[in-house]
Amino acid sequence: MSFSVGQVSRLAGVTVRTLHHYDEIGLLTPSERTRAGYRRYTDDDLLRLQQVLLYRELGFPLEEIAVILDEPHSDELTHLRRQHELLRIKSERIREMIAAVERAMEARAMNIRLTPEERFEVFGDFRPEDHDAEVERRWGDTRQYAESRRRVASYTKADWLHLKAEAATITEDLAAAFKAGLPADGQQAMDLAERHRGHISRWFYECSYEIHQCLGELYVTDPRFTATFDAIVPGLADYLRLAIHANATGR
Amino acid sequence: MSFSVGQVSRLAGVTVRTLHHYDEIGLLTPSERTRAGYRRYTDDDLLRLQQVLLYRELGFPLEEIAVILDEPHSDELTHLRRQHELLRIKSERIREMIAAVERAMEARAMNIRLTPEERFEVFGDFRPEDHDAEVERRWGDTRQYAESRRRVASYTKADWLHLKAEAATITEDLAAAFKAGLPADGQQAMDLAERHRGHISRWFYECSYEIHQCLGELYVTDPRFTATFDAIVPGLADYLRLAIHANATGR
DNA sequence: CGTTGACCCTCACGCGACGTGAGGGTGCAC
DNA sequence: GTGCACCCTCACGTCGCGTGAGGGTCAACG
Numbered sequence: 001m002s003f004s005v006g007q008v009s010r011l012a013g014v015t016v017r018t019l020h021h022y023d024e025i026g027l028l029t030p031s032e033r034t035r036a037g038y039r040r041y042t043d044d045d046l047l048r049l050q051q052v053l054l055y056r057e058l059g060f061p062l063e064e065i066a067v068i069l070d071e072p073h074s075d076e077l078t079h080l081r082r083q084h085e086l087l088r089i090k091s092e093r094i095r096e097m098i099a100a101v102e103r104a105m106e107a108r109a110m111n112i113r114l115t116p117e118e119r120f121e122v123f124g125d126f127r128p129e130d131h132d133a134e135v136e137r138r139w140g141d142t143r144q145y146a147e148s149r150r151r152v153a154s155y156t157k158a159d160w161l162h163l164k165a166e167a168a169t170i171t172e173d174l175a176a177a178f179k180a181g182l183p184a185d186g187q188q189a190m191d192l193a194e195r196h197r198g199h200i201s202r203w204f205y206e207c208s209y210e211i212h213q214c215l216g217e218l219y220v221t222d223p224r225f226t227a228t229f230d231a232i233v234p235g236l237a238d239y240l241r242l243a244i245h246a247n248a249t250g251r
Numbered sequence: 252m253s254f255s256v257g258q259v260s261r262l263a264g265v266t267v268r269t270l271h272h273y274d275e276i277g278l279l280t281p282s283e284r285t286r287a288g289y290r291r292y293t294d295d296d297l298l299r300l301q302q303v304l305l306y307r308e309l310g311f312p313l314e315e316i317a318v319i320l321d322e323p324h325s326d327e328l329t330h331l332r333r334q335h336e337l338l339r340i341k342s343e344r345i346r347e348m349i350a351a352v353e354r355a356m357e358a359r360a361m362n363i364r365l366t367p368e369e370r371f372e373v374f375g376d377f378r379p380e381d382h383d384a385e386v387e388r389r390w391g392d393t394r395q396y397a398e399s400r401r402r403v404a405s406y407t408k409a410d411w412l413h414l415k416a417e418a419a420t421i422t423e424d425l426a427a428a429f430k431a432g433l434p435a436d437g438q439q440a441m442d443l444a445e446r447h448r449g450h451i452s453r454w455f456y457e458c459s460y461e462i463h464q465c466l467g468e469l470y471v472t473d474p475r476f477t478a479t480f481d482a483i484v485p486g487l488a489d490y491l492r493l494a495i496h497a498n499a500t501g502r
Numbered sequence: 503c504g505t506t507g508a509c510c511c512t513c514a515c516g517c518g519a520c521g522t523g524a525g526g527g528t529g530c531a532c
Numbered sequence: 533g534t535g536c537a538c539c540c541t542c543a544c545g546t547c548g549c550g551t552g553a554g555g556g557t558c559a560a561c562g
Contacts, residue, residue, distance in 0.1 A: 003367070006538065011367050013374040016539090021520060036528055038539055043364070050355075050370050057348070062519070077359060084352045091345045097308070098338045104301075105331050113294070116254070116262050119301050123264040257509065267510090272549060287557055289510055313548070 002032060002040040012049055027066045028052055047076065054083045058090065097122050109203075111167075166203075170195055171229070174243075175236055184242035185250065193240070193247035209248040216244035253283060253291040263300055278317045279303055298327065305334045309341065348373050360454075362418075417454075421446055422480070425494075426487055435493035436501065444491070444498035460499040467495035 005016045022028040023039065028048055032040040041049070048069065055065045068074065100122040107114050174192050182188050193212075200207040200215070207215070219229060219237045229237035256267045273279040274290065279299055283291040292300070299320065306316045319325065351373040358365050425443050433439050444463075451458040451466070458466070470480060470488045480488035 004539080012371045015521080017520065017522085020541090025519095034528095034539095036539075037541090038528080043367070046367050046370060053371075053374055054348070054352070056519095077356065080352050080356050080359075084349065084356070087345060087349045087352065091342065091349065094338060094342045094345060097305070098335065098342065101305070101331055101335045101338065105328070105335070108328060108331075116294070116297050119297060120263045120304075123304055255510075266550080268549065268551085271512090276548095285510095285557095287510075288512090289557080307548095 002042050003046070005039050005041075008041050008046070008049070011046075012053060014053070022049075022052065022062070025062060025066070027062055051076075051079050051083075054079075058083065058086045093122075166199055170199060171236075174240060178236055178239045184239050185246035189239075189243040190247040190250060193243040196240070196244070197247070212244055213248050216241035253293050254297070256290050256292075259292050259297070259300070262297075263304060265304070273300075273303065273313070276313060276317070278313055278320075302327070302330050302334075305330075309334065309337045344373075417450055421450055422487075425491060429487055429490045435490050436497035440490075440494040441498040441501060444494040447491070447495070448498070463495050464499050467492035 003011070005019050008014075009016045009019060019028070019039070023030065028045065030039040030045055031042045034040060051069055052062075052065055055068070056062070060068075069079070103118070104114060170192065174189075174196075177189055177192060197207050197209075197212045200212070219241055229240060254262070256270050259265075259270060260267045270279070270290070274281065279296065281290040281296055282293045285291060302320055303313075303316055306319070307313070311319075320330070354369070355365060421443065425440075425447075428440055428443060448458050448460075448463045451463070470492055480491060
């Protein structure tokens with residue numbers, strides 16, 4: 001039982017031209033031809049085609065594929081094992097890219113700018129060792145963070161507008177309180193901190209008082225957060241931190 | 252703060268030539284140039300480059316990337332959401348390919364040939380609906396099957412030789428018993444069935460008596476299994492099925 | 503102050519992996 | 533016997549860069 005170019009092309013999801021090309025360059029020469037010169041692909045040819053397509057998917061140049069498939073001491077199993085490993089690595093890379101996109105979305109939600117390094121770390125090809133550690137150091141690889149990413153990724157544009165509007169009014173009210181000279185441990189500032197906590201819980205992750213305090217610290221230690229608040233009124237980041245602290249300990 | 256071509260190329264993991272090319276075709280034109288004509292990339296340029304690289308990774312042609320990035324009503328969020336979805340799909344595809352490779356390895360372990368359709372289903376581009384159902388129908392999407400794939404994928408070449416040798420002696424002994432006319436429900440045949448069950452448990456998955464009986468049925472219903480056994484001695488598949496049944500019910 | 507070395511520039515040709523016809527044979531079905 | 537679907541072999545085109553050639557720029561070091 002053998003197959004024509006058209007049948008193989010439909011089966012394998014490649015064009016006839018591609019099969020012709022692979023024949024031309026000697027990568028996959030059909031074992032038989034009919035008297036009329038029609039190519040006929042056997043089962044073994046299909047097996048080889050499968051290997052070719054897998055390696056191609058993995059980004060190998062065709063010439064190199066020809067070499068590794070013709071290595072004398074290699075059999076199907078060798079290739080399947082190698083392909084399995086390489087696919088695993090590729091899958092890992094894609095998952096990292098997904099995480100990077102989610103981080104970018106969250107950064108937008110927070111109104112902070114990513115540094116160029118953050119923006120491109122996923123394209124920097126490979127330094128698999130310290131990478132995870134670095135991400136954890138900067139972002140905190142916590143349960144909260146994972147939950148946040150999941151939720152953020154599913155928001156629609158309308159959700160975003162809603163979220164941003166809510167964040168804006170809280171920040172405005174906070175700025176007004178600050179400018180009015182209300183104490184950060186006063187009732188009004190504490191109420192604003194509580195509204196802020198609710199906002200985080202609703203949109204990002206379950207935010208306990210302890211976590212809220214950590215977040216407050218982050219606002220004055222991470223310059224990107226500090227900048228977003230202090231752009232409204234200088235000193236606002238620290239005012240919010242104090243209000244959060246008062247709200248967490250004072251009830 | 253802006254960056255030279257060299258700095259951007261190191262940051263983003265692309266060559267300088269690539270940046271030149273993107274400039275030539277108008278995909279990414281740096282916002283500034285120095286008096287000497289040196290390209291200077293701003294933060295916004297880097298943001299655009301990130302989008303370009305993500306869409307490129309997703310297989311979009313550069314011209315199309317230029318179009319969708321210049322759509323009037325699109326902003327970063329639109330793109331991030333689209334990229335997120337497409338990456339999810341791609342990740343899914345890779346996971347399917349990994350599963351397909353694992354199936355191919357297992358098929359080799361079982362000494363059965365995959366049909367051409369099975370070999371290429373993962374390349375057939377897209378028919379996401381019935382696909383999972385089909386895989387389940389043919390392979391059974393059970394816990395046992397998942398375990399088997401996981402274990403099989405991690406075997407070394409030495410493991411395989413060992414496994415195959417063990418399978419071969421069992422099959423040989425079974426063929427000998429069959430040819431000697433020993434009854435399938437006799438003690439010797441039942442012992443062979445028990446050895447077979449142990450073999451499956453050791454190498455593939457925890458094989459209870461019930462599951463072993465299902466496997467026995469499969470050997471006579473799936474023509475590919477039937478063929479492997481009956482190639483040794485015609486009728487061997489059914490003999491094994493009967494021995495398994497006797498071994499399962501008779502103790 | 504000159505020069506060295508690391509960058510940067512603009513052409514411009516080359517290449518890998520096919521796409522896309524042109525021009526023509528094959529084969530079964532009605 | 534004549535469509536119609538399929539197959540063949542050239543052969544040129546395209547996309548996304550790679551790879552020099554030939555030459556300017558600029559901070560640093562002697």
